[in-house]
Every structure is written in structure tokens, then in C-alpha cells.
Amino acid sequence: MAEGPEEIERLIGLMARLPGMGPRSARRAVLHLVRKRGQVLLPLAEAMRSVGESVRPCVACNNLATADLCPICLSEKRATGVLCVVSDVADLWAMERSHAFTGRYHVLGGLLSALDAVGPEELGIPKLVGRVAEEGIAEVILALPATIDGQTTAHYIADALPEVNVTSLGQGVPVGGELDYLDDGTISAALRARGRL
Secondary structure, eight states, X not given: OOOSOHHHHHXXXXXXXXXXXXXXXXXXXXXXXXXXXXXIIHHHHHHHHHHHHHOEEXXXXXXXXXXXXXXXXXOTTSOSSEEEEESSHHXXXXXXXXXXXXXXXXXXXXXXBTTTTBOHHHHTHHHHHHXXXXXXXXXXXXXXXXXXXXXXXXXXXXXXXXXXXXXXXXXXXXXXXXXXXXXXXXXXXXXXXXXXX
């Protein structure tokens, strides 16, 4: 049975759908928002409305943008000829925080998954293949998760681009990582990806 007004219960139900939010966390968050109506709830509602009306996927790379093209695709300072493929926008933003990549991106919006019925068309892989040909991309860097679905997606893309140099990010020991704390898979990947000093 509902404990509060119908509007609050509806908001709790919607908040509970967010990643990392269960019903109890959503209830606490909503009650906090209601208590802080002027400082948090109303500005949050306005920000959400604004994002809902103005933010959309970039037509070229699927990054989030407020125009047809995102600032990365519009930038003349970005290297052409190299494309970094990521599974979602959060991964693109993580790459950008590193300041290590100066090319352009392509956001898949997920990974291939037979269990979830996500195939190449749902991820726009044909669009990626067309973009690589159209823009004369010489190298495609796959910055995908080191998971079964990530590896499946990487192999599918590599097979779809036989004329292009397809590379992937190195995997292994993180900076500052100690071997004793790493899982067996990470240690194995690091050993396979070893290089000369």
C-alpha cells in the first residue's frame, strides 16, 4: 500500500528505475528532494526538462550534443584518420578526461548480446562501417570492456573492417596496481600484453 501521496509514490517508482537506485534509496532521495524543494527539487526539475528538450545524440558519433554535431566532431583540432569506438557515452567522457586521445569517437550505445537480443543493427555497426569508409579512417581503436560481450563486439567489428587497422586498448596491470590484489584474468592479460623496456 502507498505510504505517501500518489505523485510522490510515482516519483519514487521512477527514481527506483535509475542505475544503483532501489526502492529504499529512491524513497530517501525523493523525501530529501521534497524537503529541499527550493534548493534542489525545483532546480533539478528545470535542469531535467532542459536536458530532455535540448540534448540529443550527435548525428555523426552518437555522443550527447545540443546540436546536430557534438563539439568533438565539430573541432578542427581533432585528428582525422583515427576513430575510437566505445560502448557508451560514459566511456567517451572517461577517455576525454585522460587527455590521451585526440581523434574522433564512435559510440555504439551498448554491446552485442545474444541474451538481450542486441545485434549489429541495434548498435549501428553498419553505420560505423560506412563512416569508416566515408571518412577514410586508417585506424579504429576499440576501447570496449574486457567482458565476453565486449570481446564478441570487438571481434565482430574487426571482421567487419578487414581493410582497416583495428587495434584495442592494452589490458593488464593498472598504474599503481599491486599484483597481489589483481584477479587471475588481469594478470594473464598483462603477461600476454608485455613489451620491451
